[in-house]
Amino acid sequence: MVFSYSHVDETLRNELEKHLSPLKRQGLIETWHDRRIVAGQEFNNEIGQHFEDAELVLLLVSPNFINSDYCYDVEMVRAVERHNLGLAIVIPVILRVCHWHDLPFGKLLAATPDGKAVTQYPSLDEGFFHVVSAIKGALNTLPKSTAAAPAALAAPPVAAPVQPVVTTTTSRSSNLRIKKEFTDRERDCARAECFEFVAKYFANSLEELKQRNPDIEVNFRQIDANSFDAAIYVSGKRRCGCGIWMGGRSFGGDILFSHSGVSQNSFNESMSIQDDGYSLGFKPLGFAHLGRDGQTLLNYEGVAEYFWEMLIQPLQR
Secondary structure: OEEEOOHHHHHHHHHHHHHOHHHHHOOOOOOEOHHHOOOOOOHHHHHHHHHHHOOEEEEEEOHHHHHOHHHHHHHHHHHHHHHHOOOOEEEEEEOOOOOOOOOOOOOOOOOOHHHOOHHHOOOHHHHHHHHHHHHHHHHOOOOOOOOOOOHHHOOOOOOOOOOOOOOOOOOOOOOOOOOOOOOHHHHHHHHHHHHHHHHHHHHHHHHHHHHHOOOEEEEEEEEEOOEEEEEEEEOOEEEEEEEEEEOOOOOOOOEEEEOOOOOOOOOOEEEEEEEOOOOEEEEEOOHHHHOOOOOOOEOHHHHHHHHHHHHHHHHHO
């Protein structure tokens, strides 16, 4: 199984790989992506060969994916061609909200019910649970090719009785959530995990921004385990910047943002851990200024994108 994805979404791809661990441990799948290419290997040849060999291709769909010429024109086009020939199964995994239904893969059934974006679920865990369930179901329909199988595993040439495959389905409700109370440790872990996610998200996004715009330079600096700062320069002139850090329970919130850099005295925005009785999430102090629904708790991706919008707004006016 191979991933077709934008490097901006690498953090989400890593999260998906964690959720695929049960299928890996059962020996049902092996995964590959371009970060497995090592020094000395030819980039395009390696990617092309793995996409030709793959029986299952995951398209990790987002605005970044659609905007990437390589993801769209090379990987996606060939994957859909092989899908139409019955040589592979292509599954769109909608990471973030975008217009994808009218694209060449829009006719394919997405991994989540109704093509709901993973980042729209109350938590990434819930979103990726649906994705893994869809992949598990697709494994039963993979095209079988004895010609491509290793000799030691190929079926014997002698005709053998074919045993019927019996499948069973169990209907159940999807409404299985129950209320719970969250411990201080769970909240502290969520704060630390969210901050790490935001830091990686900013580092990846800054690098992608620089690659797409030749007149832009960027700076990402991890100050310590609890803080980082970022800056964007246009033709050498600093246009925008910020500092993001983890706060204490007594000051401002759990994760804080300042346009002027990391500070212990002031901030422009902060995120506080809250729960809706079912899952943990984050709520900004100033939700209204970006026109968001003040009742919705943000997951890690939502926090990162919220702060990223605050950073990049001066370049989009």
